[in-house]
Amino acid sequence: MIIDVFYPVLLFLLLLAGIWTVMTLNLLKSAIGLALTSAILALLLFRMDAPLAGVFELSVCAGLITVVFISAISLTKPLEGAEAQARDRSRIKRFIYLPIIVAIVGGILYALHPHLDLFLPPDSLETDVRQVLWNVRRLDLVGQILIILAGVFGVVILFKDRADTKGGTKS
């Protein structure tokens, strides 16, 4: 069990990272914030006895997806000067409400304190993740192959004109 002080703290950090990701004015910082969120999530996963999922989260989400975002940001040219300032101002106006809303929702949830009845099923006999992944959920593996194929086709179609700059990011 992971019932110690780290559990709520990590969750709180996750939320903070998320809010920062959304609120920050700089798009690049936002992408990095996302990576940070992923990393915290990976930590949580590690602590929930899900090391394989944690590794995946850390390497793929915090790593690969951030790369994708940063490449996308660098491929598009940012606004400059007065336009950028105007945008930032309107962004602040729009996003200043986010922490307030989060606080209100949190308050409401805390006040209501909804008691969800849990009818838990019996524990699983199978605990080895590789066993499950390879033996039980083989159809999902086929699905993964298919979706990776789809991703390859998609990247080829969508980035065809810029195959040299972007083609390599997709595994």
Add this chain to the structure above:
Amino acid sequence: MPVLLIIVPLLALLALNLPWMRLMNRLALWVGLILCLTQACLVIYAPAFFLEAPSLWLGRLFLFEPSVDYLSLVMFLAIAIVGAAALMVCRYSIHTAAEPGTCANNRFLVINLVILALTGMNGVVLANDLFSLYVFLEITAVASYILIAAEKGRDAFEGAFKYLIMSAVATALILAAIALLMLTAGDLSYVNIKLAIMASPHSGVVLAAVAMLVVGLFIKGGLIPFHGWLPDAYSAAPAAISVLLAGIVTKTTGVYTLIRIVISIIGLSDTLENLLLFIGAASMLVGALAALGQSDFKRMLAYSSISQVGYMVLGLGTGTVLGIAGSIFHLFNHAIFKSLLFVNAAAVEQQTGTRDMNRMGGLAEKMPVTGCTSAIAFLSTAGIPPLAGFWSKLIIIIALWQTGHIVYASLAVLASLLTLAYFLSMQRRVFFGKLATGFESLKEANAWILIPACALALITIGIGIGIPWLFETFLLPIRSLL
């Protein structure tokens, strides 16, 4: 054996992408067509193929026993037919890249993705486990995003982006529901979840999961008010892809999945029943009204699609055998006649270079086959006897009447009138009347589009006449599912 419906296309796809590009470029279309036609033939002539248990080595290889019933068979047939039509339209409307030998040949990739989407849909139909369902939903969806954007027009990107965002939100909802259901059942197979739900039907977790699942599927199916992406995606997609999307993709990922989940997992409570009826009726009416005001050919068809999905959900909402059978039947019919209409839209768009109905007129004179088949399709959509659409609408309306939802039944009839109205207006603006200026040298589309158009029209007529056979063979067995 049905797992072959996924494995064989996968192997075919892998083989197609082996290095012999020139050969494969030419082969791809035929491979796709053969896959579709084989699937259709198997459903019609050898349904036992799907119903029998997997052979030993396949079973050992995949450890997966899909549950196939008559509902799935109908879907396999619809997927195969629409898939074949879409592939043929691909051949017609999507041009090869300037450098035909290279790997980045657009048509080749599009055909690959269409096969992928079809495989994904087969998987959706086959799945007997919520997470596998999600995986295949995503495969279909991702293939669709790419396909919509494949021609890289401005509108195409816009439509694809809207579809992507809405669909991703839907996916998140479905996943959250899956997580909550896993919390209750500890497992994700339909059977176990059903048992778990039956054990605790009123637990808040289950209800929240049901609500999110249903909403996610509403978004995927494009029901009012979750439909915002649908007209944009349909009208922006390349012609062939609209055929696929409107004909089968949203119907499989949205409506079929909804029906499957309702009858195999969550069952119909009174609240859910009323919700489905209300959403169905709203989609039906709003879709029809919106279609009435369109001047873009494909956009009108898209709204019409929303309206027809409304009928299906309405049929499901009755909760009776007749209603659900009518709903499935309408899904199948809709797959046929809506793809036919989009095939015709492709022909018209390609030949005239516009989709604006106000600029067309009298095209039937120059494109008689297109005009004629589109008349058949729209009569079927509007529910004119003895075409296919009439029967399915009739069954749905009878089911509504039997369950005492007389208001909904009359709304369904009203929407049918609206359908007739907007299609008549379409037919008049596009095909009848005086030939619009500038189209004097218009030619009929070529065989790649006329063959699917005629075939689909024949199917519509054939179903209308052969309704007793269809009803006995495919629809009444659905009774055993409930």
Add this chain to the structure above:
Amino acid sequence: MMLPVHYLFSTGVFFIILLTVTALYCILFSRNLIRILIGLELLTKAVTLLIALAGYITGHMALAQTMIITLIVIEVVVIAVAAGIVIGAQRHNQSLDVRTLRNLKG
């Protein structure tokens, strides 16, 4: 005293809901297409956490892990495709503003 399982669950769900609110806010009110995608990612993070929580509480962590792995693979593909679409839209509109995506309407 709350049962540990309930404590785990309600705390987790509390933060998951808040994270979801944040993500949805981002998706709804961002004007930058890339930022909308980032919001989408945050939403997926929330869902991932929910799955992990469900697996952990019920003792089906192995199943949950396989789900998460599959989910991550799919997520990457979706984001790659979405990035392609965003870049394509940007090339046409010379802007990343979501308000330029209003050509299709009515």
Add this chain to the structure above:
Amino acid sequence: MNSRFLLEPIVIPIVAGLLALLFRREQGKSCAWFCTLVTAVNLAIAAYLFGKTSSLVLPWAAFGFEFSLRLYHFSGFILLAAAGFGFLISLYSTAFMAPAAPQVDGRRFLNQYYAYFLLTLGMVNGAVLADNLIVMLFFWESLLLTLFGMIIIGQPTAFKTAVKAFIISGVADLCMMIGIGMTIYIAGTMTMSQIHLPVGTWSNVAFIFLMIGAIAKAGAMPFHSWIPDAAVDAPLPFMALVPAALEKLLGIYFLARISMDLFVLTPRSWLSPLLMVIGCITILLAVMMALIQRDYKRLLSFHAISQVGYMILGIGTALPVGIVGGLFHMINHAMYKSCLFLSGGAVEKQAGTTDLAKLGGLRAQMPITFICFIVAAASISGVPPFNGFFSKELVYDGALERHWLYYAAALLGSFLTAASFLKLGHAAFLGKPAANHAKVREAPPAMLIPMIIIAALCILFGVWNALPLKHLIQPILGEARLEGHSFAGWPASMTLVLLTVLVLIGAILNHLWGAKRAGNGLGAADHIHYAPGLHSLYDKAERRLFDPYEIGLKIARAIARIAWGIDRGIDYLYDTVSVKATYALTAGIRKAHTGSLLAYLSWSLVGLIVIIALIMGGI
């Protein structure tokens, strides 16, 4: 015999009919022989099927509705008769409709003519064989279409007549549809062979509706008025085939079925006098009209109506003798009336006109036609020993047993029939040859052969009446109903025969007197035509003032005018309120779709929240 063989007489003509449409206009001759071949095959099948008993049930739809056919003595008999007429008239058509004949319209659409011909045959076979009321109705209604098609390919003016025929038959068929619906409801089954309804209020009503359908098909009054018009407009073989033969067979067949099988018509029921009165009125009024006609074909067509009266009268007596007489008269009528129409066709083709005033003295030029005409005319007038005499005597017997008034009416009809045929024969074949007909020749063999065969059958069925009565007609009623009687041989009552002969002699005397008075054969009936009191009635009738169709049209027009007025008002309401509202809604919906992702997403999220609240709250 494989019971699926029963499908052949339906499928073969229909398929062949559709194939006939494929012939091009120039291939009229091959089309004609193709059609003759098919009818010959059909005849062979019918002959093979005759006397056999079989039934076929094919499940057709999910609603407990079956496609069932039943072959038994009666249907086999009608099938055979229809096939025989079909073959003979098709043979006749090969010559009559030959493209060389300039005066005949309809040859422009020769392929259509033969297509309708074969389709009609197939539909009649289907209607006769059907054992399910709905299936029968299907074939029965399909006949409407071929009827319409057959008439419309005639003269340029035929469109009006075709519409008239269509509407009259349509109204009658509508009645029949109601009747069938009621019957199915009362009996609880659609299978004809299982329906035996006793007399009752509702079954009487159902009977009347069915009867309307049946007698309208047979052409009784008041559903007759399209026949004389069609006689002028439609291709002549059509007249010989459809109103003279097939529709009589079918209509009387169904009338006999409903009064013997489906319902139990007894002499005590008030339906029996109703039928008899309809029969008498039809006999008298139609023959009165026939008497004054001055056109060969029109005159015949009124007789086609009048003779139906005898059949209805016979069946309406509900006595075995009357029913046997009525059915015997049906087959006799089909024979001599087709023969007469065919002779009319021969005259039309050879002399170029059917206007009696322009004809005359054809006896010498067309001797064979003349002989056939004499035989058929003698038959229809009831001259012994031709077949018409025997069937009429049976009907008289039955009528007299019910009331002498019916008998008197029938006898009067017989008198007028004889008179009108004397007039017709005199005007067309005797007298002075018309000036411009010097070169008229006898008709070609393909036209003569059918006439000769039918005329020979008329004599055969008269002289040896035991053959049709014992083998064709009486088995229909069955031994139980006949109670051991047999009606073959010379009529039982010598008194009645004597009276008949007296009437015929009276008719001849009347004709001779009238002809002498008028100076020619054509005017032989003028003294009746211009008799005080009758004259003005005849005038009005000729102006179609009594035509139920015209009256109906007038009423319909008046109703339409009123309805139009009301309709305007409602229409206005629709126009302003509903259409505008619809378009306002549509415009509103369009405006709501701004294309903004934010809007679409927020709709979805609001929907999500509402639905979650709904479902979670609906605990």
